[in-house]
Amino acid sequence: MIEQRPHIQAIPGYKPGKSTVDGWDGPIHKLSSNENPYPPLPSVIDAMAESIGHMHRYPNMAAPALTNMLADRYDVKLGNIAFGGGSVEVAAQLIRAFAGAGDEVMYAWRSFEAYPILTRSAGATPVQVPLTADLHHDLPAMLAAITEHTRVIFICTPNNPTGTVVGHDELHAFIAQVPERILVVVDEAYVHFQDDPNAARGIELFHEFKNVAVLHTFSKAYGLAGLRLGYAVVRDDVMEGLRKVAMPFAVTDIAQAAGVASLNAEIELQARVDTLIAERARVTAALQAAGWPVTPSQANFVWLNLGDHTDAVQAQLASRGIIARPFSGDGIRISIGEPDANEALLVALGEFTGD
Ligand SMILES: Cc1ncc(COP(=O)(O)O)c(C=O)c1O
Known part of the structure; x- marks a missing residue:
């Protein structure tokens, strides 16, 4: 038996979402991974097909074409865009480069499930600051939780899985009080739905503060989850660290071509x-009218704050x-799909008797 290192043993195994349902032979609606229900546009498929030949x-x-377009869009230097195989891989790079044994990585909780896994994988210590009662980031509590060991703070806005956002002015005031030696990563995976x-x-915060990085992805609004393309907008010092730890060649030419074609098809x-x-x-x-505890969302999913009723509703x-994403004892996250899937969801919840 090959022993895992202790900090790896502490990581719970990843459970991939299901795509079948036992005992149901009707249509399946996969609303568990916040995917875009629409397939890639023909122009994006053509661009991908063209790059297959090499x-x-x-x-x-260097992903030159994509880098040029993004740098132009955000008015940053070419060297300020860091790519990865999905933004989760860029998040992993950020943690690997800037936190390790003895360091703390802070984020709100509940939030994106990858944060604790990536933090522990790097040997660093997760610091989870509970959301407020109305499921928003508790920025005063996060400020109070900063220690000399804090190296990275993730702010997920809109937050996965609650769909809540952090206010711009509130986040500005927060970052102004965070010591400049701490990297604040604003994870905007769902920003296009805001x-x-x-x-x-x-x-804007990236332009204003020296210690801010912003994470974006092509997986959600751009509908390319299966292709694995994400990026961070980072300052030169952060880029230097990322270059050392990035997985070489993680972003294929197919993904780069699809990214360029997607930016060209934004309308x-x-x-x-x-x-x-x-x-x-x-x-x-509809959920509010039926009395379900749904949190107003700024993302492509909704959160039912069900507490102890989670398992029964699931x-x-x-x-x-309906395949949703339950967090037992806490709530259920349900991605917004095409109208027929959303309708099936409303019908299924409407038939819930509470037994
Ligand atoms: C908040 C957040 N960040 C990042 C990601 C990673 O997305 P990807 O690796 O597909 O870019 C996700 C995916 O669910 C997410 O919810």
């Missing part, structure tokens, strides 16, 4: 995002072919 070569790690004008704008993609935002409003209103959803 897969005998390693990809260009329509609250007061919500945090990570890129079409925005129409899909707008549809999902409208569906989010419809689903939220069983009801599964029995109707």
